[in-house]
Amino acid sequence: MGAWATGSRCRGDPGGPPCQGFSGLGKEDANDPRNKLWREYSRIVNTIKPKLFIVENVDRFLRSPEFALLHAATEKPDGILKDYVLAQHAVLNAADYGVPQARRRAIVVAVRRDIAAPADVSYPEATHAKNASGFLPGAGPAPWVAVGPSVFAHTATETQTTELPEGTCNPLGKELPGAFRTTQLHFGRNPTQLSQDRYRAIPEGGNRHDLPRNLSTEKWLAHKNGSHDVMGRMYWDRPSVTIRTEFYKPEKGRYLHPRAHRPITHYEAALIQGFPPEFLWCGSKIQIGRQIGNAVPVGLSRALAKMVYETLRP
Numbered sequence: 415m416g417a418w419a420t421g422s423r424c425r426g427d428p429g430g431p432p433c434q435g436f437s438g439l440g441k442e443d444a445n446d447p448r449n450k451l452w453r454e455y456s457r458i459v460n461t462i463k464p465k466l467f468i469v470e471n472v473d474r475f476l477r478s479p480e481f482a483l484l485h486a487a488t489e490k491p492d493g494i495l496k497d498y499v500l501a502q503h504a505v506l507n508a509a510d511y512g513v514p515q516a517r518r519r520a521i522v523v524a525v526r527r528d529i530a531a532p533a534d535v536s537y538p539e540a541t542h543a544k545n546a547s548g549f550l551p552g553a554g555p556a557p558w559v560a561v562g563p564s565v566f567a568h569t570a571t572e573t574q575t576t577e578l579p580e581g582t583c584n585p586l587g588k589e590l591p592g593a594f595r596t597t598q599l600h601f602g603r604n605p606t607q608l609s610q611d612r613y614r615a616i617p618e619g620g621n622r623h624d625l626p627r628n629l630s631t632e633k634w635l636a637h638k639n640g641s642h643d644v645m646g647r648m649y650w651d652r653p654s655v656t657i658r659t660e661f662y663k664p665e666k667g668r669y670l671h672p673r674a675h676r677p678i679t680h681y682e683a684a685l686i687q688g689f690p691p692e693f694l695w696c697g698s699k700i701q702i703g704r705q706i707g708n709a710v711p712v713g714l715s716r717a718l719a720k721m722v723y724e725t726l727r728p
Contacts, residue, residue, distance in 0.1 A: 450480065452469065452480060452484055453494065455469070456484075456487065456494050456495050457494075459495065459498070460494065460495070460497070463497070463526070464526070465525065465526050465529045465530075465726055466523065466524065466525045466526065466529070466530075466535075466722060466725060466726065467498070467523075467524055468521065468522065468523050468524075468718060468722075469484070469520075469521075469522040469524075470519050470520065470521055470522075470710055471519065471520045471522075472519065472520065473505045473518050473519065473520050474520075475520045475522075476503060476504075476505065476520045476522075481503075481520075481522070484500075484522070485500055485503075488500045488524060495524065497526055497527055497528075498524040498525065498526055498527065499524060499525060499527055499531075499532055500522065500523075500524050500532070501523045501524060501525050501530070501532040501534075501535035502521070502522070502523040502532075502535055502536070502537055503520070503521070503522045503523070504520070504521065504537065505518050505519065505520050505521075506518070506519060506521050506537065506714065507519075508711040508713060508714040509542060509544070509558045509559070509653045510540035510541070510542050510543065510555075510558075511538070511540065511541055511542065511711075511713045511714050511716075511717045512541055512542050512556075512559055512713045513559065513653070513686075513687075513688055513711040513712075513713040513714060514558075514559040514560065514561040514564045514565055514653045514654060514686055515561070515653050515654045515655070515656065515657060515686050515687070515711060516558075516652075516653045516654070516655060516656070517656045517657070517711060517714075518656075519710070519714070521537070521718065523535055523537075523721075525725065529726070530725055530726075534725060535721070535725050536721070537721060538717035538718065538720055538721045540555055541555055541556060541717075542555050542556045542557065542558050542559065543555040543556075543557070543558070544557075544558050545557075546558075558652070558653050559653060560649075560650065560651045560652055560653065561648060561649075561650070561652065561653055561654045561672070561686060562648075562649075562650030562651060562672050562673075563650075563651075565682055565685045565686055566650070566671065566672060566673070566682065568685075569600060569679070569681060569682050569685070570600060571671075571673070571674045572674070573600055573601055573602030573676065573679060574600075575601045575602070576601055576602050576603060576604055577601060578591050578594065578598075578599075578601065578698075578699060579594055579598050581593070581594070583696050585696055590696045590697050590698075590701075591696070591697060591698055592694070592695060592696035592697060593694040593695065593696050594694065594695050594696075594702075595691065595692055595693065595694060595695075596681060596684045596685070596689050596690065596691050596692065596693045596695070597681060597691045597692075598681075599679060599680035599681040599684060599695065599702065600679045600680075600681035600682070601679060601680065601681075601699075602676055602677075602679060603662060603676075603677065605676070608629070610675065611629055612625060612629050612645060613664070613670060613675040613676060614675050615629055616645060616646070616647045616670060617647065618647055618648075618649060618650060618672050618673065619646075619647060619648075619649045620646070620647050621642050621643060621644060621645055621646040621647070621668065622634045622644045622645040622646075623638075623642070625645070641667075643655060643667045643668040644664075644665060644666075644667065645664050645665060645670070646664070646667060646668030646669070646670060647668065647670040647671070647672060648668055648669070648670065648671065648672045648678075649672060650672040650673065654668075654686050655667060655668045655669075657683050657686050657687055657706065657707055658707045659703055659704045659706075659707030659708060660703065660707070661677070661678060661683045661703065661706070661707060662677050662678070662679070662680065662683075662699075662703060663677065664677045680699065680702055680703060680706060683703075683706050683707070684706050687706055687709055687711050687712065688711050688712030688713050688715075689706070689709075689712060690712075
């Protein structure tokens with residue numbers, strides 16, 4: 415998850431509780447200590463007094479006890495966020511803002527009471543829609559952006575390496591691999607023969623249920639319901655599923671290339687998130703994967719930045 419604060423002394427400061435304790439992919443443990451870290455974010459907000467702050471998390475965050483407490487913190491006279499009013503809270507889909515990814519996220523917006531009224535804050539209007547059949551400028555939303563033509567048509571079908579390029583960088587005094595451009599992240603993995611056979615057996619839009627018995631597992635065969643994204647292949651003509659931190663593992667979700675018999679690469683995942691080709695990355699493959707998967711898609715961030723500008727401009 416992420417959060418931003420905007421004001422005279424703050425431009426894009428991250429904070430807020432991690433999403434793992436709220437996510438349906440985890441235990442949804444209400445007692446997960448990470449869930450309470452929004453209080454630390456509140457402490458920073460009270461220190462720097464931004465004009466507006468935004469908290470982003472998985473959609474289940476809005477149904478959690480912690481969100482209720484966050485809301486109450488802006489309502490009570492003695493609340494830790496008493497100088498702020500909760501202006502908006504809803505689930506937005508990144509695909510509605512031109513991102514080739516159907517990523518639903520809770521977006522919570524609060525403004526300082528002396529700056530604006532809740533009615534002055536409105537979410538950005540969607541530029542795209544799932545069922546839009548056509549688009550003329552000014553005549554309505556465009557169709558959702560499909561991941562095949564927008565991303566995979568521009569990347570090589572085959573990967574030439576499994577390793578990061580050589581090079582080190584020294585951000586904040588710590589030596590790390592890097593810095594690498596997004597285009598340098600097109601590396602693959604070393605799948606076993608069994609994994610390769612599974613990849614070839616799964617059609618576009620298919621998943622573990624399409625595997626013959628000899629390529630499946632006892633666990634998968636026993637669970638006919640469960641997730642339909644495990645060992646899933648993306649659709650060429652639709653947005654991708656949510657890019658998470660281990661997008662390079664198809665056993666974690668629908669992360670097989672729509673047509674090539676391999677998982678998507680870090681390069682492709684970064685493009686799906688909207689990062690430009692020249693963006694620079696530092697860290698190991700796992701660390702960069704986390705940076706990509708935990709990011710707010712650039713298209714959604716841009717729309718929210720426009721909302722902030724419209725709210726705060728004179």
